[in-house]
Amino acid sequence: MKQIAMLLYPGFTPLDAIGPYHALSQFPGYEFFFVAQEAGPVSDGSATVIQAQKSISEVNSVDILVVPGGLPAITMARTGDPLIDWISKIHPTTEWTISVCTGALMLGAAGLLKDVPATTHWYSHPELSDYGAIPQDERVVESGKIMTAAGVSAGIDMSLVLAERIFGREFAEKMQLDMEYDPKPPFNAGHPRSAPESVVSDLRSLFDSVLKPNK
Amino acid sequence: MKQIAMLLYPGFTPLDAIGPYHALSQFPGYEFFFVAQEAGPVSDGSATVIQAQKSISEVNSVDILVVPGGLPAITMARTGDPLIDWISKIHPTTEWTISVCTGALMLGAAGLLKDVPATTHWYSHPELSDYGAIPQDERVVESGKIMTAAGVSAGIDMSLVLAERIFGREFAEKMQLDMEYDPKPPFNAGHPRSAPESVVSDLRSLFDSVLKPNK
Numbered sequence: 001m002k003q004i005a006m007l008l009y010p011g012f013t014p015l016d017a018i019g020p021y022h023a024l025s026q027f028p029g030y031e032f033f034f035v036a037q038e039a040g041p042v043s044d045g046s047a048t049v050i051q052a053q054k055s056i057s058e059v060n061s062v063d064i065l066v067v068p069g070g071l072p073a074i075t076m077a078r079t080g081d082p083l084i085d086w087i088s089k090i091h092p093t094t095e096w097t098i099s100v101c102t103g104a105l106m107l108g109a110a111g112l113l114k115d116v117p118a119t120t121h122w123y124s125h126p127e128l129s130d131y132g133a134i135p136q137d138e139r140v141v142e143s144g145k146i147m148t149a150a151g152v153s154a155g156i157d158m159s160l161v162l163a164e165r166i167f168g169r170e171f172a173e174k175m176q177l178d179m180e181y182d183p184k185p186p187f188n189a190g191h192p193r194s195a196p197e198s199v200v201s202d203l204r205s206l207f208d209s210v211l212k213p214n215k
Numbered sequence: 216m217k218q219i220a221m222l223l224y225p226g227f228t229p230l231d232a233i234g235p236y237h238a239l240s241q242f243p244g245y246e247f248f249f250v251a252q253e254a255g256p257v258s259d260g261s262a263t264v265i266q267a268q269k270s271i272s273e274v275n276s277v278d279i280l281v282v283p284g285g286l287p288a289i290t291m292a293r294t295g296d297p298l299i300d301w302i303s304k305i306h307p308t309t310e311w312t313i314s315v316c317t318g319a320l321m322l323g324a325a326g327l328l329k330d331v332p333a334t335t336h337w338y339s340h341p342e343l344s345d346y347g348a349i350p351q352d353e354r355v356v357e358s359g360k361i362m363t364a365a366g367v368s369a370g371i372d373m374s375l376v377l378a379e380r381i382f383g384r385e386f387a388e389k390m391q392l393d394m395e396y397d398p399k400p401p402f403n404a405g406h407p408r409s410a411p412e413s414v415v416s417d418l419r420s421l422f423d424s425v426l427k428p429n430k
Binding site for chain 1: 229232234236237248249261262263265268316337354355366367369371375384388389391394395397398400402405407413414415418
């Protein structure tokens with residue numbers, strides 16, 4: 001049985017994790033588990049607490065590594081963290097190393113994105129360059145065995161791309177139909193290129209105030 | 216502080232819950248919690264275990280009730296369950312009662328959908344009529360204070376519609392931008408109307424075999 005490990009940490013964004021989980025947890029021949037600094041409950045800082053089945057100390061190799069984003073991913077990437085070291089150690093053992101949202105910055109800090117085309121949440125896009133990545137304004141970016149997704153909900157799209165790469169188009173289409181992913185957002189505000197200017201600037205200011213950007 | 220309760224039960228579909236959670240947990244002036252038969256860990260039957268903060272016996276009223284779907288929602292609706300009785304009891308106290316996917320069948324079994332336009336996962340659509348609902352082939356259906364979403368990922372769209380109803384369009388657009396909900400599914404297979412015929416029939420057969428439909 002091959003293994004898929006999704007990394008959790010306090011403050012992770014639940015939708016970054018559970019979006020791709022829907023398809024990934026149905027990959028035939030793969031066992032899916034959550035991993036964290038320590039096994040046990042991991043909180044998003046609000047009402048969601050998910051159990052990690054394993055600690056990073058128990059996991060030395062994995063077939064698919066998934067790193068979801070969250071605000072702490074940005075700061076862990078900037079300042080270093082044992083989870084970053086663990087990602088560096090695990091990556092050489094994977095078939096696929098994938099990130100959602102600001103999880104890409106953790107891949108970057110782990111040294112995985114040097115000269116690699118990648119994407120992340122729109123707010124953090126410029127920061128990809130700090131890790132030597134080549135920022136791409138795309139929803140899903142594939143480069144060798146590394147796949148990165150844009151912000152939060154983009155992990156759903158990525159999981160379908162990955163499903164196709166591994167199991168072929170028909171399997172991926174079944175996953176899409178199973179989750180009825182036939183999106184009809186009520187507004188056209190999902191990216192700064194289409195959202196009203198005031199919405200973009202308000203949200204950018206909010207992120208600036210929380211993240212005290214280092215640049 | 217107003218309260219949002221999301222109901223969990225063994226076998227719930229995590230994306231049904233966490234899709235709308237992203238926006239709902241950021242609703243200003245609302246406290247969000249998970250509720251289940253008993254407080255404590257609730258498993259989806261695979262790798263996701265989420266903590267319920269409260270048991271149904273502790274909750275007698277709530278401002279927004281959210282019922283996510285899952286295979287057991289179909290059988291609980293068919294056969295009855297204490298959770299169905301709890302939904303019947305709580306609904307008169309809510310401002311909004313909302314469901315994702317087959318959660319709609321639980322609302323139906325609780326007697327909430329008589330002559331009410333509603334939607335659910337495409338597979339279960341015909342079963343809405345068993346509860347007196349008027350099935351709508353729509354992604355999100357609003358009828359008075361009841362809002363129902365189609366399958367799994369439709370809960371994301373619904374959360375944005377609800378955000379607009381309560382807080383106005385600009386707030387909802389900020390939520391959409393925050394989660395970068397700018398969907399780009401790699402295939403056009405998210406609904407039986409667009410998916411390849413073989414994909415639809417294979418998945419329908421799989422569901423038939425699991426659900427032993429009672430009709």
